[in-house]
Amino acid sequence: MHRWTPIIFVLLFPMLLSAQVLSSKGRFSVEFDKGCAPMTVNITELDTFGDVTRQYYYFEGADITNNQTFSYQDPGVYQIVQVVGVDGIDDKTDTLFVEALTSLKPQVLYSKCNGRQISVTSADTYYDSIRVYFTLNDSVTLINGQTGSFTFSTNDSQVVALKGLFQNADEICSTFFDNIAPIPVLESPEIVNASVKETCKDLFTLYLELDSIDSLINYRINLIQPSPILLFDGYLSESTIVLNDIPFNRQNYCVNIEAYDPCNDTSDFSENFCAESNDLSLSPFESMYSIYTGSGIYINLDEVGSGSFKIFRRLDQGEFEERSNQTGSFTDPVGSKARRYYYQIDYVDSCNQILYSAETNPPLVEVDNVNTNTFNVSFIPPNNSIQELGVNEYHTGNDFSKTSGEITQSNFTVQLDAKDGSPRQFVSASTTYASNGITLNSNAVTVRHELVVYVPTAFTPNGDGLNDTLELFGLPTEIATTKIYSRWGQLIYSSDQASPGWDGTIGGSAANEGTYLYEITFETSSGEIRTQKGTFALIKK
Template structure:
């Protein structure tokens, strides 16, 4: 039997068949038999030999034996009763056995068939102008009786016949019942009822969204979102890799969404449309078409490549998303690939395409993820700052701009020797400890591996500034300082500064010496102990700085006594004073040549005026002895002679 539903499927190609001609007048004859049925021996009759459960049978004796006792076994279970009616509650084939003890033959029988009262299955298709087409795809019963629910005459058809189109006078809601009938059987079988809301005008579906929701190996799923009229018959059609050959997929039941699975969405793209169907006259209204996107993501050396296939019908643009964020938009349907260069190796990137149609529909691809890789040699480290602090050298460098570092490796050479690896780090700073920073030249370069495992070339070599001090042999009271040139910066050194620090490292003074690599410093410090250090400043807009080693300078306490003085009251050189630096404790004694003590003082600012007990001492030679303790606690003595003059 070809049902209306099957005929609708056959119309999926869009080539309409005038199947009104398939609707023909049906045989309205029914066979509701209720005549008596005679047993095999002719001794009794039953009113029905077939019907649906529960089926009640009435037995009528026709043997003419009067009031003789007759017994019946209705279901051949060996149990006999005198009752002449019985109800069969289960489907099956039963033999009713009659027994009369005093006649020959003693038994007579008849067979009864009891059917399962299954409600018949059918579908209702709404048509324009308040018409419907009932499609009975049930093959259980011999006949079917249709009640259209509007008071019109009942229609009875044989199995396999097509129900004529029914027209309602008014648009509304109608209960439609179909009852199954077996020939030569009691008419008590199953009835099925459904309610339909008629329509006046056929409404097309709106297909709004297509999304590939799952891909696993070779199978995928596509979800469709749409808007339909629940009272219109809709069929979903599918075309493979184009829009030229649509095939029926299924009828639309859910009014908002459906999922089509077991698709090879990895290798193909699929196009869909939804047809509103008038089963009465074959009219079809198709929705706009949406096509899936077959997206492929490929990781290449230092870039990810996207390729896709889809239909360009009603194309507006394709939006490309990367890790859930907008990446770019493609405005031409002729473009089907994209190269993403903004990737970092060993990072997973996930892409998804959104195809926007001119009619407002959207198609979303499945998400495709790839792991980026690269074999490009990373850029070398070009900015390196090596700076000394005590016995440590801190090395800082600028991280590479275009590469993500996995591990930095620090290579060191001492006094021009072979470079050896002294450590590794994941930050762009390293401290090299336990060094003889005032004696040896320490040079460094940085090498690293990026996230891809690629090793960079060796970076710029930078040697920490080594400061040296020599006493100037030609000039007393001068320190001659020299230092090595710093070459760790691409911009070069702007200036060197000679810095003096106190013993605690606090800055005392700073002298800009330009680009010079040496300097002669006059020792006129008030500090007995201090340190020298070189600070280099780069030419960058935000200057970098590098410090040399420090050199500790310790001065001895110095005392000077003039060779003569003239205490004559002219205000010039009237007092014999001892001058000195770095003196913490002081004592001075003055004697005659014969050892007689004339003067003593514990204050270096208090000198001898040339008198003793208020009397002027004569011209001549005198002896002094001075004892001092400096700020570092060191003791020293000095003695000598001077001349007293009165002129």
């Protein structure tokens, strides 16, 4: 590897032999009128005025000086004004404009060739020409569009130096360096996958995946259908390529890629990658599904490189309303996760045409209360692109305890269980797919679990050992007070025991047969105080 230093360039870069640039009246000249800052000009005096004074302003506002050399440190356009000290002439001044520019890196295109050759093409419009140094002693001068090449002796990374040149100026602009790794053999990459999709109506896009690329190799991509058509000629920065608006006749096709050698005008070709043209659609709904999540409803869609999705949403049987456009999967925030939402999605191409439409919804439930802790549930299965029947389940309870069961019909009844929480529970459903392990959650409807203490509708205090006392069942804690009233509202019995065990007597005497009222005040496991009232019958037989 060659290492470059500014001192070496000062010693090795020759001065350019160029014509002098004359002032407007021809009384003086400079070697060049354009170069890179810092730029030094040397004035050669050409007039025939003899032994007179000649002084110079090198820019507007500068002090006048006798010096014939001046250095411009900053970029800009400057006017040199010469003033001659001679009588008898109308105009004692002469002028010349010079321009100092910023040193910029010359624009070039490198291309690797066979046998460690490097091709360099000037793409520079800033300088009049550029000089490319392959080694300390090997260089080439190029104008825009010209190409030079060089063969390195090893495969090691090499330093290539670039310098911009302006006409009439010596090499006063900065030197820039690139590291290039030549290759012994130029080889094309292999095509891993290729497909043609109709991304707009009658407009086709080629999607190409290569196993590797080198950003300094000139590649050409050819479509064969059946005659070869050159689709691309240039340099690649990624191994995944998308070529839009390609010529395509809807027939089976082949694609190949060639690594082009501009030094020798040869190419190395990949194997042909061939495919049928029976699937030209870029369907964005191949993996579509929707699911209720903690932040809304998530809708899974394929990511699209062009075009967008128009999203429409409706609530239950309402009208569809347009939502924000999307370019892939998204989460739609919803106000209540108990409500049932449905979606219509239109895939609009970059030509603003609707190519595909689809509808989706998560699994949905509708819940109606029919009795204490008993609910009718209507189940609506999910609508998506998953090509299999899922397993549907219902769930009652809360985040800490749930009761689940398989859904076998669209309408069914669920019974809330106190162990799953009280009073607030949820009724929801889910659908699980075995092939991909995806579980889709439905909306969750809030229901109230009523904590009910069981009191017999009747008891028979006749001493036969069966139902001789009134017992309570289902108290959540031992903290409870039970009061019994006659039909006229007179308190006849009170107990603070969890099971009061009233034997049907009032003050030691048997109570009359008939209907009595009870009032139970109890504490739940969460510390809530509740009251339950009702009636029962005392029967003598």
